[in-house]
Amino acid sequence: MPRTLAGALRPYVSFRSRTRGEGYARQGRVAVVHSSATSVSARVRGSMLYEVSLDIVGTSLQPWCECPFFEGAREPCKHVWALALVADRQHLLAVPPDLELEGAGDFLALDAPQTAPPRFTAGRTPRSPRATNLPAWETFLDALPPPAGAAATISGPSAELLYVFDPVRSTTTPGMFVELLRRQRRKNGGWAAPRDVFIPRSEVKALPDPADREILERVCGAADAWTGAWNIAGAVPVPSPFVLTPALQRDLIERMCATGRLMLRPIGADGNPTPLVRTHWTPGTATFRLSIDGSADAGYNVTGVIDHQGQERPLHDAIFVTRALVLWRPPDDEAPAFAPFDAAGADRWLAALLNADTVHVPPAGRTRLMAALATADLTHVSCPDELRVETRVTQPQPVARVIRRGTRPTASWAQDRLGLEVSFAYGPHEIPGHAATPVLFDAQARVAWRRVPAAERSAVARLVDLGVRPLAIGGGAVELAAAAAGTHFDVLAPALPGLVRDLIGEGWRVEADGRAYRAAVASTLGVRSGIDWFELHGALDFGGVAAPLPAVLAAARKGEAFVRLDDGSLGLLPDEWLARSLRMATLGESHDDHVRFQPAQAALVDAWLAEQPQVTWDEPFARLRDELAHFTGVLPEAPPPTFAGALRAYQQDALGWFSFLRRFGFGGCLADEMGLGKTVMVLAALEARRLDHERAGTASRPSLIVVPRSLVFNWQQEAARFAPRLRMFDITGSQRRQGFGQVGDHDVAIVTYGTLRRDIEHLKEVAFDYVILDEAQAIKNASTATARAARLLRGRHRLALSGTPVENHLGELWSLFEFLNPGLLGSASAFTGARAIGEPGDDDGMLPLIERGLRPFILRRTKEQVASELPARTEQTLYCDLGPAQRKVYDSLRAHYRASLLGSGARDEGGRSTIHVLEALLRLRQAACHPGLIDPAQAAGPSAKLDVLLPRLQELVEDGRKVLVFSQFTSLLALLRDRLDASGLTYEYLDGRTRNREARVRQFQEGPCPLFLISLKAGGLGLNLTAADYVFLLDPWWNPAVEAQAIDRAHRIGQTRAVFAYRLIARDTVEEKVLALQAGKRQLADAVVRADASLLRDLRREDLDLLLS
Secondary structure (H helix, E strand, O other): OOOOHHHHHHHHOOHHHHHHHHHHHHOOOEEEEEEOOOEEEEEEEOOOEEEEEEEEEOOEEEEEEOOHHHHHOOOOOHHHHHHHHHHHHHOOOOOOOOOEEOOHHHOOOOOOOOOOOOOOOOOOOOOOOOOOOOOHHHHHHHHOOOOOOOHHHOOEOOEEEEEEEOHHHHOOOOOEEEEEEEEEEOOOOOEOOOEEOOOEHHHHHHOOOHHHHHHHHHHHHOOOOEOOOOOEOOEOEOOOOEEEOHHHHHHHHHHHHHHOOEEEOOEOOOOOEOOOEEOEEOOOOEEEEEEEEEEOOOEEEEEEEEEEOOEEEEHHHOOEEOOOEEEEOOOOOOOOEEEEEEOOOOHHHHHHHOOOOOEEEOHHHHHHHHHHHHHOOOOOEEOOHHHOOEEEEOOOEEEEEEEEOOOOOOOOOOOOOEEEEEEEEEOOEEEEOOOOOOEEEEOOOOEEEEOOHHHHHHHHHHHHHOOOEEOOEOOEOOOOOOHHHOOEEEEOHHHHHHHHHHHHHOOOEEEEOOEEEEEOOEEEEEEEEOOOOEEEEEEEEEOOEEEEHHHHHHHHHHOOOEEEOOOOOEEEOOHHHHHHHHHHHHHOEEOOOOEEEOHHHHHHHHHHHOOOOOEEEOHHHHHHHHHHHOHHHOOOOOOOOOOOOOOOHHHHHHHHHHHHHHHHOOOEEEOOOOOOOHHHHHHHHHHHHHHHHHHHOOOOOOEEEEEOHHHHHHHHHHHHHHOOOOOEEEOOOOOHHHHHHHHHHOOEEEEEHHHHHHOHHHHOOOEEEEEEEEOHHHHOOOOOHHHHHHHHOEEEEEEEEOOOOOOOEHHHHHHHHHHHOOOOOOOOHHHHOOOEOOOOOOOOOHHHHHHHHHHHHEEOOOOOOOHHHOOOEEEEEEEEOOOHHHHHHHHHHHHHHHHHHHOOOOOOOOOOOHHHHHHHHHHHHHHHHOHHHOOHHHOOOOOHHHHHHHHHHHHHHHOOOOEEEEEOOHHHHHHHHHHHHHHOOOEEEEOOOOOOHHHHHHHHHHOOOOEEEEEHHHHOOOOOOOOOOEEEEOOOOOOHHHHHHHHOOOOOOOOOOOEEEEEEEEOOOHHHHHHHHHOOOHHHHHHHHHOOHHHHOOOOHHHHHHHOO
């Protein structure tokens, strides 16, 4: 059987050597350099790089390694073992079956006990005999493991570590290229050729020479100093070669010279390397001097000189030069020497002269040479007097030029992107801030103005402090640290007036289109009144040059940041004044010398004028201002005696506010929080109007109320309850068009938003007393057909009811008030770009002005503000009208069950199946809630109850309220969850299968969650949910005790707020019929909801006929 190399060696290699050799082989430390059928040689990386070979001569195996262990030990080393393993795995040698280790009899066979180790004589060269009976101390030391590192063999009496500087390779790297080599001392006392050395970083501290330790620790600490490494099993080596960066060069080169082992790898005349040359260090700094001689007629010769301690040599004599060091051959010294070096500010001159002995500048180049000398910061230079110039140092004046980046000459500055270019004036000369030259040179005057970078950087930094940002050039932002190279900026046009005002005040010169800027110092404004209008007059003073208000407003309307003055300069509109005047100018109607406003805009204009200095107004406008200022003192009004109900104090305040609006001819938005009775307040006002006309005997106009379809019945029901004398007219049905002629015969007409859109051509012809929009957020988008139709309606007075008049941005507010008070907020374009409410950046201050100006037209109270007037618990029924699709499903089911339970073929009362009755009533109740409860395929279909519920939930969540929603049907809650998810509303959920009930209750009670969906069976008892102050019974159960239990989840001990509970009832369904049974047949009504079969057995035909009607 053929043997392996490892098999022949194994008996003579210790376990420790085999283990480490296997590691070398596995880690890839064996690099085969030659192999044949009988021979293989390699380099094995241990503590150093060793030559290793295995040769087969006949049946003999001859190992060899140059490591010290192999030469002196009694066994093959780990390097031999590693090569054997690699050669076996790669089948590099043809191994005979009877292969034996040459001289095996002389080896210690480690697999069997031996009494005395034989001599180790095998190998390529026979060794001299060695005594076998060693002294006890030597035997003891030989038995110890070798040291962890071999650092001691790197340098010492028999070896030395060399630092070799390569100037040729250094020209291609950003530093000094240095190699680490090791050379061994031969037996004859000479040195062997240097070899690469492998020094693990962990063994640097074990080096015998402290200078080597300090140098290599510094090298290892510079992460960018080495170009490659042998990283095996965590043994990271000292990099070799490595590159010394400028920061390390002076210190480490001096230390390497001190060791006496810093060598130079010179290049011979033929371009080939020559033997290494030892270098040394010379103290004292060498300096560079620029030397120029010649004349204007003959031209000038420019040379470089190195001066070291009074000795000068031509620059081209230097072997290598960096900013920190020079390597040269000093006079009368054969050995090259390093010395510290100072280029004395002439880096560019030095680089240009390194490869040239002398540069000749002809007479024609004299001016350029003089300019180069003037703009260079040279410390040591000798030149003829005619090349010298006068240098002046003065503080610069910053200059800012505003650049319009628009392509159209008439483009608006408020829309165009503005640029700002910075330059600096030194005496009569000006230089762009981004120019790289450090000196401004006037060849004719032979004067150089030296720039002051610190002052320029300070000026640019001040721009940044004022909010200006660098312009992106070439794909990257201009770095502020390079201030002189970063002087192009972007400026927001609205910020320009304030910026220029600040800069002028700090000594800048600011220009645009060659004209200087002027800052406004004062303004004068005045108001004149007419019959149904008032006018605004005035002017702005720009330091003695006045600009009349028409010119200022014309600039503001165009979005300009300046106005052209009579002297040709540019008057900067004050930033704060401009920001508000820009909006105010769009709210009025501009004329030649004034801006005209409508009376309804008085509050808005007055709010703006209140913050302006030097304002005058005439007597009529002063009276109007006084009345507006006291609008909060409107006296409450009691409801008319014909109103069938009592109004709380805050509701009587609303009646007084309605009268205030009528007196001034304003429209208003009643924005009370949900549950405070907006419907009741409006009905009281309409009843008062009816009674006033009745008492005066005058003809009255009808009023119009526009509502969502789901609220039509609620308005009718509330009117019948509180204002039964109001003649209500519903024109929402299919026969509505035939009834338009009858509107004038009624007090109030009700239409849906859908009817408004479809029939606006008829409705806009009717003159109404009041036009009232309920849930007025329906017109928040001014461009919709609904909003446009609402604005076409004609009415003496206008009201809007909405708990959330503004949900997202000021454009919604404009749409609402364009209906209430047309023209109050100007044109739609004035608010098109309005910021979203609540977002930062309302720099122009318009939002506070709008709030103050619209205060008389919006009335909003929260529950907390009127808490003392509210009962602890308020319950209300919300009726829902089924839409066409849902009505079709319900009517189809009702017809089916009527036919099966009441038809001619149906059994009599005694034989009728109770189960069939229960099924019919359950299915009809489900269809009234959502068709998807019957047919899952209709889960995405319409549901009147969810359509009524969701807007109210959104409004309550926006107001920061917490709400409970109860249902008997978990499947209905699942459909509601889908709607809530689509709307982005968060909620907690609880039914009979919910785990961790306490955690969900805690999250609702203590956390930010605003909604809690609860099934009847899971949440009817035992829950304490006092964080909620609104409760919705989505599919009510008509047992009062059960309803009370659900509402009591919120209305319990510990509840400090009033609780509002709402029942949702689908009109003209089994739900409404059960309500009709409650008065006389409470027991039967409960049975229908609880599906009580025992009671339903007594259900009579007329009862069933009512339920299925």
